[in-house]
Amino acid sequence: MKFISGIFSNFKRFYLPVILASLTAITVAACNPENFKSSAAQVPQLVSSILSDPQTFNYPLNQDASTTSLLGLVFDGLTTQNPTTGKFEPSLAESWQISDDKLGFVFTMREGLKWSDGQPLTVDDVVFTFNDIYLNEAIPTDARDILRIGESRALPKVRKIDDRRVEFRTPEPFAPFLGNIGLPILPAHVLKKSIKTKDQNGKPIFLTKWGVDTPLDQIIVNGPYKLERYDTSQRIVFRRNPYYWRKGSQGEPQPYIERIVWQIVESTDTALLQFRSGSLDTIGVTPDYFSLLKKQEKQGNFKIYEDGPATGTSFVLFNLNQGKRDGKPLVNPIKSRWFNTVEFRQAVAYAIDRQKMINNTFRGLGKPQNSPVSVQSPYYLSPQEGLKTYDYNLEKARQLLRKAGFKSNAQGQLLDAQGNRVRFTLLTNSGNKIREAMGAQIKQDLSKIGIQVDFTPLAWNTYTDKLSNTLDWDASLLSLTGGLEPNDGANVWSPEGGLHMFNQKPQAGQKPIQGWEVAPWEAEIGRLYIQGARELDEAKRKEIYAQTQRITQENLPFIYLVNPLAMSAVRDRFEGIEYSALGGAFWNIYEIKITK
Numbered sequence: 001m002k003f004i005s006g007i008f009s010n011f012k013r014f015y016l017p018v019i020l021a022s023l024t025a026i027t028v029a030a031c032n033p034e035n036f037k038s039s040a041a042q043v044p045q046l047v048s049s050i051l052s053d054p055q056t057f058n059y060p061l062n063q064d065a066s067t068t069s070l071l072g073l074v075f076d077g078l079t080t081q082n083p084t085t086g087k088f089e090p091s092l093a094e095s096w097q098i099s100d101d102k103l104g105f106v107f108t109m110r111e112g113l114k115w116s117d118g119q120p121l122t123v124d125d126v127v128f129t130f131n132d133i134y135l136n137e138a139i140p141t142d143a144r145d146i147l148r149i150g151e152s153r154a155l156p157k158v159r160k161i162d163d164r165r166v167e168f169r170t171p172e173p174f175a176p177f178l179g180n181i182g183l184p185i186l187p188a189h190v191l192k193k194s195i196k197t198k199d200q201n202g203k204p205i206f207l208t209k210w211g212v213d214t215p216l217d218q219i220i221v222n223g224p225y226k227l228e229r230y231d232t233s234q235r236i237v238f239r240r241n242p243y244y245w246r247k248g249s250q251g252e253p254q255p256y257i258e259r260i261v262w263q264i265v266e267s268t269d270t271a272l273l274q275f276r277s278g279s280l281d282t283i284g285v286t287p288d289y290f291s292l293l294k295k296q297e298k299q300g301n302f303k304i305y306e307d308g309p310a311t312g313t314s315f316v317l318f319n320l321n322q323g324k325r326d327g328k329p330l331v332n333p334i335k336s337r338w339f340n341t342v343e344f345r346q347a348v349a350y351a352i353d354r355q356k357m358i359n360n361t362f363r364g365l366g367k368p369q370n371s372p373v374s375v376q377s378p379y380y381l382s383p384q385e386g387l388k389t390y391d392y393n394l395e396k397a398r399q400l401l402r403k404a405g406f407k408s409n410a411q412g413q414l415l416d417a418q419g420n421r422v423r424f425t426l427l428t429n430s431g432n433k434i435r436e437a438m439g440a441q442i443k444q445d446l447s448k449i450g451i452q453v454d455f456t457p458l459a460w461n462t463y464t465d466k467l468s469n470t471l472d473w474d475a476s477l478l479s480l481t482g483g484l485e486p487n488d489g490a491n492v493w494s495p496e497g498g499l500h501m502f503n504q505k506p507q508a509g510q511k512p513i514q515g516w517e518v519a520p521w522e523a524e525i526g527r528l529y530i531q532g533a534r535e536l537d538e539a540k541r542k543e544i545y546a547q548t549q550r551i552t553q554e555n556l557p558f559i560y561l562v563n564p565l566a567m568s569a570v571r572d573r574f575e576g577i578e579y580s581a582l583g584g585a586f587w588n589i590y591e592i593k594i595t596k
Contacts, residue, residue, distance in 0.1 A: 063464075503519075
């Protein structure tokens with residue numbers, strides 16, 4: 001999973017388990033992209049937008065969903081998942097075979113594959129990518145979380161069979177393996193030396209490779225596009241990769257669109273203006289813009305695509321970490337007692353009026369959300385099947401608070417059993433009107449049960465640093481990507497996972513935490529995710545993941561809010577759009593054509 005941060009989605013199986021960002025965020029550059037277009041050679045191009053600058057061009061080190069979308073344009077893996085069918089399809093591998101014991105996977109590579117510099121892409125690159133990077137404990141990558149297997153958290157073994165075949169072997173059956181193996185393949189001839197060479201601290205210099213300041217001609221890729229230009233806080237430009245392996249029905253090279261331009265800015269209002277003026281070719285449609293854009297479809301020569309609820313999740317979470325760093329509690333002990341009281345979290349859930357949020361902020365274009373599993377997934381447990389829900393009910397909220405020892409004073413302010421006023425800070429990322437409206441309503445809703453919320457939107461980098469590094473926060477309003485396979489959230493639900501953000505263990509290179517504790521229900525979810533990954537019987541898998549959803553809704557590490565409808569507006573001049581809530585408008589970018 002990844003924190004959600006962008007709207008341009010090239011759906012890949014390696015979108016990985018989760019990351020932070022803005023709900024259907026849409027952005028463009030502060031400078032008009034027409035200025036760039038007029039100064040550049042006129043070639044067929046798609047102009048889109050992105051919320052923020054990329055964190056890195058080094059996929060294994062990335063934790064941001066918008067950067068993942070970016071890297072999805074420039075890298076392929078062995079397999080991919082078709083978002084319209086949900087089926088796994090060959091990519092760099094032309095085929096695969098699974099052994100009778102379900103432990104061995106042999107992939108046969110396509111012939112004639114090349115990197116963007118013209119060098120051959122071979123089985124050796126696959127073995128290098130997995131053994132030297134994803135499976136290498138010296139590389140702090142979230143990719144490893146979805147490859148760990150069983151209670152032992154063992155990793156698969158990878159070996160070269162011959163010049164075209166590579167074998168992966170797992171220590172026990174692992175149901176999600178075929179999907180997880182779709183991680184990007186990286187070039188051994190460019191990166192191998194950086195793995196073996198250590199810096200003065202004994203760490204591989206790979207950890208500093210392919211940062212955003214790297215000359216783009218040094219970033220060698222295998223996807224439909226390569227990086228051509230990056231102007232900080234302005235734009236990222238991609239050029240068609242002449243060595244890309246896919247061909248059209250007549251044997252012609254793909255992709256057809258010569259260039260893609262992503263504009264960068266942190267304003268959804270500016271994005272709307274740019275799209276309406278014709279400067280952008282596509283935009284994620286948020287509910288507050290839907291009515292306006294719908295009226296302008298014909299006049300503006302675009303179409304709004306919609307495919308039901310989006311696959312991501314939006315939620316409030318509290319910092320449940322009870323540990324200390326350098327002898328100082330990460331969370332104020334008084335607040336920590338509140339946050340770690342399940343009745344308190346349940347009361348907050350009952351006090352948030354999600355239907356009002358749908359009606360006002362989402363203009364009716366959303367659905368209540370109750371589960372970490374996407375509604376499109378076959379493993380989703382619906383409220384009709386017994387999933388606990390928290391419909392707006394202030395009286396239930398007050399009852400739960402009284403049960404936990406809280407009381408109200410004469411002014412209606414909520415106090416804990418020791419007389420401390422209940423007040424905390426709710427963080428989110430700034431620049432997204434819908435996210436900020438959600439936070440403002442939550443502040444208002446919780447005031448009705450006497451809780452004072454200090455709602456504070458922060459700049460993106462400051463926000464993510466608090467959530468994943470300093471761990472200095474009370475509560476957060478956040479979103480995560482979703483998908484069909486629950487195990488893609490393994491790094492969220494494993495207590496050891498890199499995105500177990502409600503009770504984050506220090507990650508590689510971070511200061512240690514003293515007294516970090518895992519609650520029994522928390523450990524049980526982690527155990528069930530391991531069990532679900534090893535279970536090959538689909539009916540049994542479904543029940544295992546149903547139980548994880550029951551536990552999450554009872555204990556509320558995440559208080560789920562609203563799932564907006566997945567919508568995008570795209571200019572009529574693009575042919576071949578197969579819109580999907582899972583993949584967006586351009587998941588099949590390699591076969592989309594410009595007709596006008």
